[in-house]
Amino acid sequence: MNKYIKPVLISAAVLLVVTTAIVFAVNIDKIKGSTNNGSSEEPSPTGRIGLKTPNATVSPENTVPATQEPLEKRTxxxxxxxxxxxxxVAEKREVETEKDTQMERLVFEELQKGPKSENLHATIPQGTKLLSTSTKNGTxxxxxxxxxVDNHPGGSAGELMTLYSIINTMTELPGIDKVQFLIEGQKQEVxxxxIFNEPFKRDDSIIEKNSGETKVKVETRSQIAIKAIKEKDMEKLASMVHPVKGVLFSPYSHIDPEKHKVFTKDQFKGLLESEKVxxxxxxxGSxxxxxxxxxxxxxKFIYxxxxxxxxxxxxxxxQSYGNTIVNILDVYPEGKFIEYYFxxxxxxxxADWASLRLVFEEYDGEWxxxxxAHGEWTI
Incomplete structure (x- = not known):
């Protein structure tokens, strides 16, 4: 054999042995890593190699978010x-509520925010805190x-506004008929x-009515009244007479409560048949x-x-004055009237104009x- 070839073969054999040893070592490391590395596959509980154990951690894209109660809009x-x-004055407002929202607290807090209308005014004294609220048996x-109490500006009118803005607001809620006030957990005499130590009922008479709503109500009542007058239905007419004031009859446009005749509801019976002067x-004139x-x-003076x-x-x-001072709104400042005019x-x-004015006042929610009052040209 050539003296040069023998050393080359020996070197190649050595290289082959070294390479084989390196590859074997690398494979051994891979096997160890697959069995000892914590981030690698763990042995299957079934003992079957190669079956992955289901991972307990749910990937973010598969996570179902917790359901949230939807907000409910209420007026x-x-x-x-x-x-x-x-x-x-009533003001409507839309609010969002949850299932467990305490409506008494919510409306009180909305009251404290004040009105949205420029011509209305907040009534709850500054710094007032609602310590607690509950409703039982309608109260x-x-x-x-x-x-x-301490921060109220005073005055009887302001006091009424404060109390009844709260009372009438609370009694708008279902199941509430009265409101009992406590101050720092205690009843207060005044x-x-x-008087402040007893529950307050709602007072509709202190509510300013919508002008359009009032007009419709008065016109409706007046239509019934004028029909009863035309038909001389005294029973129907009597049912429309003010329960406390009765009804005054004025022969002319100027009303004189001291001189003009007043009849109560009960006195209407038999008036048309009566011969009494x-x-x-x-x-x-005369x-x-x-x-x-x-x-x-x-x-002569009604129909x-x-x-x-x-x-x-x-x-x-x-519609027409003539020479007479028409004083309906002076005598009845809280009244509304319908004029029937020719x-x-x-x-x-x-100068031969004629009118009939029916004046109404509200009492217990009815007009x-x-x-x-009869109207005609006067001297």
Whole structure:
């Protein structure tokens, strides 16, 4: 053998042995890593190699988010003071509630935020805290902090606005009829002037009515009344008479409560058939007393024209004055009236106009007749 070939073969054999040893060592390391490395596959509980044990950790893309209760939108009614601090005015507001929202607390907190309308005013004293609230047997108990008393500006009107903005707001909620106030957990004898230790009921008379709503109600009542007058249905007419004030009959546009005749609901029975003569005031011009039976007065100073079919019907608006001072709104500042009006003819230069005004006042949520005033040209 060539002397040069032998060393080469020996070197190649050595290289082959070394390479084989290196490859074997690498494979041994891989086998160890597969059995000892914590991040690698663990032995199958079944003893079958190669089956992966299910991973307990759920990947983010497969995670189902926890369900959240949807918010419910509700409309609540709040009451705030008007600009004159004479009435409370309703304001509707939409709020979001959850299943466990305590509505008493929510509406009180909305009241504290104040009105959204510029012409209304907040009523709850600054710094007042609602310590707790609960409702039982129709009575909502509000436990308020001492600031409710200490920070009130005072005055009877302001006191009423504060109390009834809260009371009327709370009684808008189902199941609440009354409101009991506590101060720092204790009943208090008086607030500023009002007796304060007993539950308060809702007071609708202190609510300022929507002008459009009032107009519709008064017009509806007046339609019933004028029909009863036309048909001389005294029973129906009596049912519309103010329960406390009765109804006053004025022969002319100027009302004189001291001289003009007033009848109560109970006195209406039999008036048309009665022969009794009453003094109804004085005739215009002569000043002589108007002495007539009810039927005679009815024909001359109530339904002397077909007012149920008047040419014009107006709400709270005088159509003609003549020479008389029309004082309906002075005598009945809280009243509303409907005027049934016939304009005068050209032949008489308009002086033969005629009207009938039915005046209504609200009582216990209903509008009642307080005055039937006849109108015509006077000297």
């Amino acid at each position: 609540i009614t709040l009451y705030f003071a008007n600009s004159n601090a004479e009435k409370v 909502c108990t509000l436990d308020l902090s001492k600031e409710f 607030y500023i002037h009002a 009453y003094n109804w005031g004085s005739y215009d 000043g002589n007393p108007i002495e007539l039976t009810f039927k005679q007065y009815y024909d 002397d024209h077909d007012f149920a079919n008047a040419e014009k019907v107006a709400y709270n608006e005088i 304009p005068g003819t050209k032949a008489h230069d308009g 009642y007749l307080v005055c039937i």
